[in-house]
Amino acid sequence: MKEACGVFGVSGDPTAAYTTTAGLYALQHRGEESCGVATLHDGQIKVNKYMGLVHPHRKLLRQMHGEYAIGHVRYSTTGSSTIENAQPLVFPSRKFGTFALAHNGNLTNSKTLRDSIEAKGGVFLTTTDTEIIGHLLHRSSAESLEGALSDALSQVEGAYCLVLLTQQGVYAARDRYGFLPLVIGAKENAMIAASETCALDAVEADYCREVLPGEIVRLGRANRIDTVGRLQKTMVHQEGTVTTQPHPSHCLFEHVYFGRPDSVLFGKSIAQVRKAFGRQLAREHPVSADSVVPVPDSGIDAALGYAEQSKITYGRAFVRSHYGVGRTFIQPEQAQRDFAAKLKLSVIRAEVQGRRLVVVDDSIVRGTSSKKIVKKLRKAGAAEIHLRISCPPHKAPCYYGKNFPTKAELIANRMTVDETCAFIGADSLKYLSLEGMLACEQELQHSFCTACWTGQYPTKLTDKEKSR
Ligand code: SF4
Numbered sequence: 001m002k003e004a005c006g007v008f009g010v011s012g013d014p015t016a017a018y019t020t021t022a023g024l025y026a027l028q029h030r031g032e033e034s035c036g037v038a039t040l041h042d043g044q045i046k047v048n049k050y051m052g053l054v055h056p057h058r059k060l061l062r063q064m065h066g067e068y069a070i071g072h073v074r075y076s077t078t079g080s081s082t083i084e085n086a087q088p089l090v091f092p093s094r095k096f097g098t099f100a101l102a103h104n105g106n107l108t109n110s111k112t113l114r115d116s117i118e119a120k121g122g123v124f125l126t127t128t129d130t131e132i133i134g135h136l137l138h139r140s141s142a143e144s145l146e147g148a149l150s151d152a153l154s155q156v157e158g159a160y161c162l163v164l165l166t167q168q169g170v171y172a173a174r175d176r177y178g179f180l181p182l183v184i185g186a187k188e189n190a191m192i193a194a195s196e197t198c199a200l201d202a203v204e205a206d207y208c209r210e211v212l213p214g215e216i217v218r219l220g221r222a223n224r225i226d227t228v229g230r231l232q233k234t235m236v237h238q239e240g241t242v243t244t245q246p247h248p249s250h251c252l253f254e255h256v257y258f259g260r261p262d263s264v265l266f267g268k269s270i271a272q273v274r275k276a277f278g279r280q281l282a283r284e285h286p287v288s289a290d291s292v293v294p295v296p297d298s299g300i301d302a303a304l305g306y307a308e309q310s311k312i313t314y315g316r317a318f319v320r321s322h323y324g325v326g327r328t329f330i331q332p333e334q335a336q337r338d339f340a341a342k343l344k345l346s347v348i349r350a351e352v353q354g355r356r357l358v359v360v361d362d363s364i365v366r367g368t369s370s371k372k373i374v375k376k377l378r379k380a381g382a383a384e385i386h387l388r389i390s391c392p393p394h395k396a397p398c399y400y401g402k403n404f405p406t407k408a409e410l411i412a413n414r415m416t417v418d419e420t421c422a423f424i425g426a427d428s429l430k431y432l433s434l435e436g437m438l439a440c441e442q443e444l445q446h447s448f449c450t451a452c453w454t455g456q457y458p459t460k461l462t463d464k465e466k467s468r
Contacts, residue, residue, distance in 0.1 A: 005087070005104040006030035006195040007182070009070040009163035011170040012221035013190035017064035019203050020071040024054045026202035027195055029260055030104070031075035034086035038100035038165050041066030045098045045165060049086040067190075068170050070163040072102035075403065085126045088165065091134040096145045097167035099137070103130045104195060105160035105180050106401035108461055113155065133162065149173065149216055150229035157459060159251070159400035161211070163193055170219045176231050177249040177458055178213030179400045179449060181265045184225055191219040196263040207264070213248050249449040249458035252437070253402055256391045257298050257362045266444060271301045276440035277390040277432055278305020278360060285430035286310060287358060287386045293317035295361040295373060296345070302390035303360035310358070317352050317359070317377065318345045345373065353381035359426075360388050365404065367411035367423055374425045387426040392434045393417065396455040404452055 006027030010016050020037050036049025041064075048062060054073060072087035088102040107113070107129040114124065117135045124131055136155055140148035145166055159179035164171040172193035174182045185192040185205035192205050200207055208225065211217055216229035250266045251258070261271040281302065291313045294303035297320060307314035321344050357377065364370050370387065377385050393412030398404045407413050411420055421429035434453055438445040451457045 005075055005102075006073040006199070007070070007102050007104050007161055007163045007193070008072075008195070008199055009102075009165065009170045009172055009193045009219065011068050011191050011219040013067055013069075013187070013192075016067050016069035016190075017061055019187075019190070019192070020069040021054060021061055022203050023192070023194055023199040024071045024073050026199040026260075027073050028054055030195060030258070031073035033076060033081045034074045034083065035072065036086050036088050036102070037061075037064060037069055037071040038088040038090065038102075039064045039066040040068040040165055040167070043097075043167060045090055045100050047088055047090050047100060049083070049088070051081075051083055051086065068165060070100060070102050070165040070170060072104075072163075085128050087128070087130055088163075089126065089128070089130050089134055091138055093138050096137075096148065099134075099145075099167070100165040101130055101134050101137075101162060103128075103133060103160050103162035104401065105129070105162075105175065106158050106399060107132065107156050107160065108158035108399050108459060109156065110158075129156075129160070130162075132156070133160075137164075146171075146216070146218070146228045150231070153216065153229075153231055161195060168218075171216060171228070172211050172219065173216040173229075174211045174213055176214040176246045177449070178210075178266075179249055179251050181250075181254060181259070181263075182211040184208045184211060184217065184219070186223050189222045191221065191223070191225060193217070193219060196259055196265065198260045198263040201262065210267075213246070246458070248447040250444070250447055251400065251402070252441075252448040252450055253363075253391075253398070253452060255441075256437075258402070261297075261301055266447070268441070268444065273440060274298075274301030274362075274390065275305035275308070277437060278302035278307075279309040280305075280436040280440055281360070281388050281390055281430075281432045282306040282309035284433060284436055285388055287388075287428060289356040289358045289384065289386060291315035291317075291351070291355060292358040292360060293351070295359060296320040298362040299360045299390070302362065303358075306358060306360050306388060312358060315351055317348055317357060317382075318373075319348060320344055321346070345376065347376050347380040349380045352377055354383050356384040356386075357382050358386045358388055360390060362389070363391050363394060364389055364411060364420065364424075365394055366409055367415075367420060370424045370426075378425065384427045385425075386428045387421070387424065387430075389429070389431045391437060392431050392453045393420075394452050396452050398452050399457065399459075399461060400449065400451075402452070 008023035136152035161182040185200035187205035214231035292307040
């Protein structure tokens with residue numbers, strides 16, 4: 001199951017539950033379906049979780065004490081949006097004591113692992129990959145918890161970041177490829193792990209460093225971070241090559257859409273990267289127009305970059321409702337996505353009427369949202385609509401946790417760019433090139449996964465997964 005979520009963990013903080021809730025609030029854009037916090041107090045792990053958005057000062061904080069906590073916000077695929085699948089998950093263990101686990105990502109060998117665990121008598125209560133990792137940890141023959149964690153994670157393939165709350169404290173780990181972001185921060189005596197730096201800022205923690213690809217760390221106190229494991233299992237890639245140190249494959253879509261603009265991911269400011277994409281887009285696909293307008297929110301920085309480069313006035317064509325509609329990409333059902341897309345954007349007619357617009361958006365997946373946006377602008381009297389997209393056409397599914405549809409549903413596999421433009425109803429449609437996008441990443445350009453644009457996956461995939 002895909003889990004592109006947000007995780008947070010803290011150790012050595014007298015108000016750990018409060019800090020975790022504040023951190024989750026900042027990570028809300030990574031998952032809106034459910035949220036949860038687990039704390040350790042007097043040897044007991046307590047977990048509170050519920051469906052929907054994070055509400056500080058409400059259910060998450062009820063009777064939660066202790067200096068150690070982890071938390072999770074969740075977004076998943078269709079059919080799995082249930083409280084049973086909400087995280088953190090709690091696992092009783094005689095050997096290691098009760099522990100709680102929260103994770104973000106998608107294991108590519110989850111079916112094999114689940115079948116093998118069930119064949120040995122394991123029983124699953126959820127459909128999450130998190131529970132697989134919990135079973136592997138629980139069943140490890142290693143004597144120490146840290147050994148068991150290394151053992152469990154050496155068996156899983158794919159993308160993940162996780163936080164683990166145990167009787168010994170809080171651990172954080174990241175897959176060998178570093179697909180998903182995971183950073184460490186410090187605040188007074190407390191140490192924090194979080195999916196994005198915006199969560200560190202929210203709790204007034206200072207950024208220390210990233211958890212390295214394949215690294216397992218234990219969060220101590222007062223700037224103490226102990227590396228307790230490194231995952232270096234031999235990997236067999238699609239081409240048959242064997243390595244012990246996989247090259248980093250950070251998810252480039254985090255920079256395009258998923259991450260929050262005020263975060264620094266993979267060492268770079270998301271807002272600045274998106275502006276660079278916009279400038280490059282203007283260089284590659286100039287057009288004569290009266291104003292450059294973003295599709296809010298994730299098109300804003302790229303539109304600023306396009307306007308800066310093209311010297312065309314930046315303006316606003318849309319007001320976005322922030323009340324209860326959420327991000328359309330991370331809604332689990334198509335009907336929910338369509339409904340949300342319809343409700344969330346209203347056109348400022350006076351800014352649009354009679355004007356030639358460059359409309360900048362981050363991506364086109366199925367094309368349905370773009371079609372609605374163009375229709376609204378036409379109705380408001382736009383003279384011309386030139387759609388500019390700050391990444392290449394999406395042609396392949398993501399197996400690492402982002403909820404893209406099947407190959408057949410992706411509009412770029414069904415239509416040419418000109419056909420897509422006609423379907424959407426724009427006067428012109430252009431995408432940023434892959435080369436242009438990677439050029440904006442400069443020294444990091446060889447460290448990214450670009451599979452959803454190229455179909456070249458950095459890990460081995462089963463035939464079943466490849467046939468999607
Ligand atoms: S396939 Fe795309 S969305 Fe998935 S990890 Fe790679 S770059 Fe990110």
